[in-house]
Amino acid sequence: MKGKNIVFVAKSLDGFIAGKNNELDWLEMVPNPKHNDLGFDDLMNEIDAIVMGKTTFETVLGFGGEWPYEKHLFVLSTSLKSIPEKLQEKVTLLKGSVQEILKSIHAKGFYNLYIDGGKTVQNFLKEDVIDSLRITTIPVLLGEGIPLFDALPKLVEFTHVKTEVFLDQLVQSHYSRKR
Amino acid sequence: MKGKNIVFVAKSLDGFIAGKNNELDWLEMVPNPKHNDLGFDDLMNEIDAIVMGKTTFETVLGFGGEWPYEKHLFVLSTSLKSIPEKLQEKVTLLKGSVQEILKSIHAKGFYNLYIDGGKTVQNFLKEDVIDSLRITTIPVLLGEGIPLFDALPKLVEFTHVKTEVFLDQLVQSHYSRKR
Secondary structure (H helix, E strand, O other): OOOOEEEEEEEEOOOEEEOOOOOOHHHHOOOOOOOOOOOHHHHHHHOOEEEEEHHHHHHHHHOOOOOOOOOEEEEEOOOOOOOOHHHOOOEEEEOOOHHHHHHHHHHOOOOOEEEEOHHHHHHHHHOOOOOEEEEEEEOEEOOOOEEOOOOOOOOEEEEEEEEEEEOOOEEEEEEEEOO | OOOOEEEEEEEEOOOEEEOOOOOOHHHHOOOOOOOOOOOHHHHHHHOOEEEEEHHHHHHHHHOOOOOOOOOEEEEEOOOOOOOOHHHOOOEEEEOOOHHHHHHHHHHOOOOOEEEEOHHHHHHHHHOOOOOEEEEEEEOEEOOOOEEOOOOOOOOEEEEEEEEEEEOOOEEEEEEEEOO
């Protein structure tokens, strides 16, 4: 298949992407005075579009301020009825199976996709359509929260591509799907 | 407190230490033709004794062959009645709370401990007595299995010490408890 689906996510040592009440403050517990982008700019240069679910979209909206993405965003939701008017050129609402969603996005000319958000990542992993996993581990045990991974129908092998340590504390490993 | 409690463990990308039926074969999916010890020998030189639960002890016994440990082993169990006769000088059976167990082991002159086995690691983490976490990540999603981590009563912060990639595929990170 043309293009690739990339996950880029931060997790705690015990595998959570958010606290049990959706807390995200622990993501910034390691001081980052020079605003190192932790590989995010490289990712943005590599992709054509972003794909996320409603929950993550609403979290991004909740941050307020300037719209953060230059690349087109696809929001997956069956319940969301419309996109805020000022974002209608930047955001497209989609629904359907993972395969239908990918077909629809590809038909619009977007092939290299940043897949974001807990449920969306899990659904794409279940369909085995994730080509690249880029995981940054924050040195904390949250003890409970919203897990990055969910049960899968079968074992899925990856190949380690590279590991980099940011700010002396954040370990970021890139893996590609072994096919 | 004198000495330290060290966890040294391999996990899948999704945080499992064994498959759902206790499968361990995936731990060896990355070829290791020169038998790299992956840091195990350094660990053994650093510790005075090993601590594990009954399940892990029985797994080790099940491997057969030569007894694998030079250091003294403490097995934690309330149900195990005795240690096989040929191991009685090498293995001591203990029971009690984590604090009682540590007190008893320290009283025997062992201070730097390798804490092994799923339940034992989880119980020691719950009591916040783990000083060093050394985690090797195997590039595979198992999808289900026996998890390394369990719920904790509160967030626990660590400091990243070092990360090393073994065999180009296995990412091993060392963390120390931030106290």
